Amino acid sequence: MAVHSQVRWFAAALFGVCLVVVSAAATPVPLPPKAAIASGHPLATQAGLDVIAQGGNAFDAAVAVSAVLAVVEPASSGVGGGGFYLLHVAATGHDVMVDGRETAPMAATRDMYAGRAEGSTAGPLAAGIPGEPAAWAWVASHYGRLPLATSLKSAIRIARDGFELYPRLQNAIRVKQKQLLQSPDAAGVFLLKGAVPPVGARIRQPLLAGTLELLAREGADGFYKGAFAAKLAAGVRKDGGLWTVDDLARYRVIERAPLRLHYGDATLVTASPPSSGGVVIGDALAILAGYDLASLDANTRRHLTIEALRRAYRDRAEYLGDPDFVQIPLELLLSSQYAAGQRTSIRLDRATPSSVLRPVYTGDESPSTTHFSVLDREGNRVGATVSINLFFGATYMVPGTGFMLNDTMDDFAVSAGTPNAFGLVGADANAIAPGKRALSSMTPTFVERPSGLLIIGSPGGSTIISNVLGGILNWLDGKSAAEIVAAPRVHHQYLPDSVMLEPGALNAEERADLERRGHKLHDGRSSWGNTQVVTWDYGSGKVEAASDPRGAGVGLVY
Ligand code: DON
Numbered sequence: 001m002a003v004h005s006q007v008r009w010f011a012a013a014l015f016g017v018c019l020v021v022v023s024a025a026a027t028p029v030p031l032p033p034k035a036a037i038a039s040g041h042p043l044a045t046q047a048g049l050d051v052i053a054q055g056g057n058a059f060d061a062a063v064a065v066s067a068v069l070a071v072v073e074p075a076s077s078g079v080g081g082g083g084f085y086l087l088h089v090a091a092t093g094h095d096v097m098v099d100g101r102e103t104a105p106m107a108a109t110r111d112m113y114a115g116r117a118e119g120s121t122a123g124p125l126a127a128g129i130p131g132e133p134a135a136w137a138w139v140a141s142h143y144g145r146l147p148l149a150t151s152l153k154s155a156i157r158i159a160r161d162g163f164e165l166y167p168r169l170q171n172a173i174r175v176k177q178k179q180l181l182q183s184p185d186a187a188g189v190f191l192l193k194g195a196v197p198p199v200g201a202r203i204r205q206p207l208l209a210g211t212l213e214l215l216a217r218e219g220a221d222g223f224y225k226g227a228f229a230a231k232l233a234a235g236v237r238k239d240g241g242l243w244t245v246d247d248l249a250r251y252r253v254i255e256r257a258p259l260r261l262h263y264g265d266a267t268l269v270t271a272s273p274p275s276s277g278g279v280v281i282g283d284a285l286a287i288l289a290g291y292d293l294a295s296l297d298a299n300t301r302r303h304l305t306i307e308a309l310r311r312a313y314r315d316r317a318e319y320l321g322d323p324d325f326v327q328i329p330l331e332l333l334l335s336s337q338y339a340a341g342q343r344t345s346i347r348l349d350r351a352t353p354s355s356v357l358r359p360v361y362t363g364d365e366s367p368s369t370t371h372f373s374v375l376d377r378e379g380n381r382v383g384a385t386v387s388i389n390l391f392f393g394a395t396y397m398v399p400g401t402g403f404m405l406n407d408t409m410d411d412f413a414v415s416a417g418t419p420n421a422f423g424l425v426g427a428d429a430n431a432i433a434p435g436k437r438a439l440s441s442m443t444p445t446f447v448e449r450p451s452g453l454l455i456i457g458s459p460g461g462s463t464i465i466s467n468v469l470g471g472i473l474n475w476l477d478g479k480s481a482a483e484i485v486a487a488p489r490v491h492h493q494y495l496p497d498s499v500m501l502e503p504g505a506l507n508a509e510e511r512a513d514l515e516r517r518g519h520k521l522h523d524g525r526s527s528w529g530n531t532q533v534v535t536w537d538y539g540s541g542k543v544e545a546a547s548d549p550r551g552a553g554v555g556l557v558y
Helices: 042-053 058-072 132-143 148-161 167-175 177-181 184-190 206-218 220-224 226-238 245-249 277-288 298-319 336-343 463-476 481-486 508-516
Strands: 018-020 036-039 082-089 094-100 254-256 259-263 266-270 370-375 381-387 445-449 452-456 499-501 521-523 532-537 543-547 554-557
Touching (some): 042 058, 058 206, 277 298, 481 532
Parallel strands (some): 499 521
Antiparallel strands (some): 018 259, 082 094, 259 266, 452 532, 543 554
16 A cells, blocks of 8 residues: 555645645636647647547547657657556546556566676666556546547557657667667667668557557457567566566556645645655755745755755655555655754755765766646646656567567666666665566656646656756746746756756856855756646636657647
């Protein structure tokens, strides 16, 4: 049982932040005049709107959008990965997180990657048991209105007929060209006689179309049981992985209560563990709630947000993991008393070195993982972040299946204190164990205040959480959907102890201000995140959908 489902209330009213069990929305809101979808690719956004036009709801659209993303963003998410689907059912006010996160195979052991430099990021040993196919089937049958097969139609067609290679995917292919060459099925799809295909080349995936057709025909059982599961397990084992048919047969999605947080007049419904996103955002907001941010200048606000993130990411490293395996002190981490304690070490004029916080590096962004946001005209909402972890996941395809396996095992703390691909460190709470889900940063989030609604999320590994927090604060400041996705990104994650900046994120004066306070600045080589936002202003009825200008996606209102 999820730890947070035991949480009743805990008072943080003093500073305006609290956590309660998710319950029906208190105030009735009007119906949205339009449906809206923002996703990482125009074909996915369109497939979602098509399903709504055919009488489907936001949940059918979510299945269609994820399935098309699995085809057109094969470096980012797919049948071989997993993710979190945050749903709001308008008719009942019910909020739920469908946890389709990958699980460690039952033969996994705590030290399985010791002495294997790339073991947790490449090849079949890096792959957890996929959750995304099970999540599609679950969402379709429990919340959708259309058969799974209908919602998968666009994805099957695009996999079979192909789509045009675009620069962002071409870049991912270039980065992983060497590894793709080692997997004949993958090389056949993504390379042209071993070379990176030009932009505009048609990417056809007939094997993937076959796997999607199997799902459409037989549902999740077609994937997790029988001949297909046997082929997957045998393929993985032949190349050094640990999967068994039993691992696949025992995979289940878990319905979890999302975290519900209050900040000022806003209510956040956000990802609960095994995502760290909601807890880190709640921890940081509880710290920030002790300041009157509106009265502070932008530089001081930025400094305080960095200091709040530093402390919240430290707590992530120490306490967070799969709630079915570890006891997470959620009430403590989100309480105003704890936040007040954290604030005592924050100086307005000076950065706190991470090394002086009680002890427990980040690489540049890869365009893997993807988020989408959906609102339908009944008021149903979906925020979903799905992933195969790094570019093309494990860069490994079981022959004949047509999809990349994830390398999500790297999201575990593979050994205490050793940073993962995102520079995140972790402790026992996130150690590998059979059947366990690795701690995630994926943070699909709904924010509601009396005047309107925000649906937000992004890829970006460890930077997802600071990105989503920044988007929430910008929305509360009155920024539009387009402004939120375009806003420059500033990130801190406790370790490494530096403020990571996108190129051009801050001007000279803003940089100097942070340096004067003692922050070390680290200039990222490229930008990060691919934020997908839907907003709805209850007063004017205006619905907006915006896709991050850093990506190739589109937000459309219907
Ligand atoms: O679950 C997580 O936190 C990671 N597997 C997400 C990876 C990711 O966002 C990669 N993105 N750029």
